[in-house]
Amino acid sequence: MAADTGLDVVTGAFGYSGSAIAARLVRAGRRVRTITGHPERAPEDTPIEGRRLAFEDPAGLAESLEGATTLYNTYWVRFEHGGATFDRAVSNSRALFGAAGRAGVQRIVHVSITHPSADSPFGYFRGKALAERALADSGVPHAVVRPAILFGGDGVLINNIAWLLRHLPVFAVGGSGSYRVRPIHVDDLARLCTDLGAATGDVVVDAVGPERPAFVEMVEQIRAAVGSRARIVRVPGPLLEAAAAGLGLAMRDVLLTVDEYRAMARGLADTDGPATGTTRLSRWVTEHADLLGRRYANELGRHFRRTAQ
Ligand SMILES: NC(=O)c1ccc[n+]([C@@H]2O[C@H](COP(=O)([O-])OP(=O)(O)OC[C@H]3O[C@@H](n4cnc5c(N)ncnc54)[C@H](OP(=O)(O)O)[C@@H]3O)[C@@H](O)[C@H]2O)c1
Incomplete structure (x- = not known):
């Protein structure tokens, strides 16, 4: 086994x-290098x-990975926008894993999604399955970590549910709302990743x-916590999809994609397995x-505008 270089590469640090x-x-005393589309977002005095x-x-790409013991890969696109497509994300992932192999990286910890499937009707889940296959093809020893939904830190989803509950009189839930979700705190995900980075x-x-x-x-818990008086109403899926698209336009954002809603409603953000996070x-x-939600x-x-947010 090759010696530990003390250096790891993390995408999107x-x-x-x-x-x-x-x-x-x-914190564990490792040197960290990041590869990112936004190196200018480095906080002042960062050791990274x-x-x-x-x-x-x-x-x-291979040069950026040279000397690293482990690559922690978070790279992916949440939805297709302009040239950032799922097909492109798969070929980019393949290029990254290939470069890691050529650079002599000893292990890759790859963040994926619950229930990836090459047969999925959803481009995100299909692409994730193909990216996992590309990782296996690379021949580099690896761990695949599959979260459903992240919360904590600068997370988007839970924060924006809270924002909507604070600002709107009504919050629409698609279908019955009874589909389950299995969120993990971002620090628990990070611990899992570094534990698996050290494993074989x-x-x-x-x-x-x-x-x-x-x-x-979950929406009711957030509503109670932030003291919102918004009414939670159940609406048919197509109406929820249209409302999310409309709100997205108003916010100049993508709030929830049709695929994200449909995948969640089909139970893809839930799993039966044991908890790997504690928060x-x-x-x-x-x-x-x-x-x-403030x-x-x-x-x-x-991801797509010049100013950091
Ligand atoms: N957030 C969740 O709730 C959630 C749930 C399940 C699975 N996951 C998975 O967890 C991983 C990390 O997610 P995250 O939320 O932590 O992501 P993130 O920090 O927003 O982005 C992770 C990496 O992907 C790059 N990236 C994101 N969108 C991009 C785009 N449109 N074009 C080019 N590069 C892009 C980022 O580039 P920069 O370095 O330039 O920012 C960064 O390197 C992903 O694989 C995701 O599929 C996330």
């Missing part, structure tokens, strides 16, 4: 889950070395928290109620 993973590694993520430059062998683990509320119960969403929501978190702003 100035972003959401990547920053939580990088912070754990730095930033390199630009350029998938079209295989040699540069190829493994696949669901990254899921200890609670499994029905979607509507309870219901308790976390109560403890963070003061700040939760500011809208704009996903398009984070």
Whole structure:
């Protein structure tokens, strides 16, 4: 086995889950390099070395990975927008894993999604299955970590549910709202990733928290915590999809894609397996109620506009 170089590479360490993973590694005394589309977002005095993520430059990609023991990969696109398609995300992931192999990276910890499937009707889940296949094809020892929904830190989904509950008189839930979700705290995901970075062998683990509320119960918990008086109404799926699209236009964002809603309604954000995270969403929501949803978190702003948000 090759020696530990003391250096790890994390994609998106100035972003959401990547920053939580990088912070754990730095606390553990490791050197961290990030490859990111936004190296200019490096906080002042960060110990993290930033390199630009350029998938079209295989040699540069391998150079950015040289000397790393482990690659922690969070790269993906939440929805298709402009040239950022799921097909492109799959080929970019393949390029990244290939470069890691050429650079001599010893292990890859890859963040995926619960229930990826090459036969899925949903491009996100199909693409994730193909990315996992590309990882296996790379021949680099690896761990696949599959979360359903993340919360904590700068997370978008739970924060924006709280924002909507604070600002609108009515909150629409699609269908019965009885479909379950299995959120994990971003720091629990980061711990799982670094634990698996230090392990050996190829493994696949669901990254899921200890609670499994029905979607509507989760909205009710957030409503109570932030003191919202919004009415929660159940509406047919197509109406929810249209409302989410309309609100997205108003917010210059993508609030919830049709695929995200339909996948959740089919139970793809739920799993039967044991909890791998310990933080309870219901308790976390109560403890963070003061700040939760005070500011809208704009996903398009984070990834497609020039100004950092
Ligand atoms: N957030 C969730 O609730 C959730 C739920 C299930 C699974 N996951 C999975 O967890 C992983 C990390 O998610 P995250 O929410 O932590 O993501 P993130 O920080 O927003 O982004 C992760 C990485 O992907 C890059 N990226 C994101 N959108 C991009 C785009 N449109 N074009 C180019 N690069 C893009 C980011 O680039 P920059 O470095 O330039 O920002 C960053 O390197 C992903 O694989 C995601 O599928 C997330």
